[in-house]
Amino acid sequence: MLTFGELFPIAEDNLIEYLKRKIQTTDLKKHQQIILEKTERNIRNPKPVEGLKQTTVKRTFYYDPSISLAKDLANDKGKVFYKKGTMVNPLKTMKLSQNLLFIDGTSEAQIAWAKTQKGKLILINGNPFDLMQDLNRKVYFDQAGLLTKKLGLECVPARVSQEELRLKIEEEIP
Numbered sequence: 101m102l103t104f105g106e107l108f109p110i111a112e113d114n115l116i117e118y119l120k121r122k123i124q125t126t127d128l129k130k131h132q133q134i135i136l137e138k139t140e141r142n143i144r145n146p147k148p149v150e151g152l153k154q155t156t157v158k159r160t161f162y163y164d165p166s167i168s169l170a171k172d173l174a175n176d177k178g179k180v181f182y183k184k185g186t187m188v189n190p191l192k193t194m195k196l197s198q199n200l201l202f203i204d205g206t207s208e209a210q211i212a213w214a215k216t217q218k219g220k221l222i223l224i225n226g227n228p229f230d231l232m233q234d235l236n237r238k239v240y241f242d243q244a245g246l247l248t249k250k251l252g253l254e255c256v257p258a259r260v261s262q263e264e265l266r267l268k269i270e271e272e273i274p
Contacts, residue, residue, distance in 0.1 A: 148225035149245035154207065155255035155271045163251050163267040165190055189265050196262040202248060203257045205231045209274035210257045217259065224248060224256055
């Protein structure tokens with residue numbers, strides 16, 4: 101057998117043996133409790149939506165949800181019901197069932213405004229569970245600001261309602 105360089109014995113621990121030792125020295129119940137507490141903290145206090153401020157000047161604008169189809173849409177039997185390039189507005193077939201109310205749940209003024217409004221309450225900041233208890237109504241959270249970005253919101257509180265085939269967005273002064 102030919103040797104072309106110096107050989108060294110393997111210095112690393114066997115992975116299976118290392119994991120066995122790690123499990124034996126870890127307090128699994130304590131570790132599980134730490135994970136549960138961290139998860140609950142994150143659920144009760146979701147990361148606030150960035151870039152939104154409190155309304156200082158009332159603003160009304162509109163959002164058209166129409167899209168141009170990138171490909172043909174067909175049913176399960178292959179029958180095309182919309183061709184590629186067709187403009188489709190979902191509000192033609194599905195209406196907004198109730199207003200959407202966007203607020204900062206840490207602002208007393210915005211919470212007071214929300215109490216006077218009807219619609220789905222969507223937080224951009226704050227604890228949805230505490231607010232749900234305080235208001236005795238369902239509260240949602242705009243995770244990662246998906247809705248506010250899509251709608252072009254810059255300020256809260258804001259009310260989104262349907263007006264014909266567009267969404268009317270009103271940024272209100274609380």
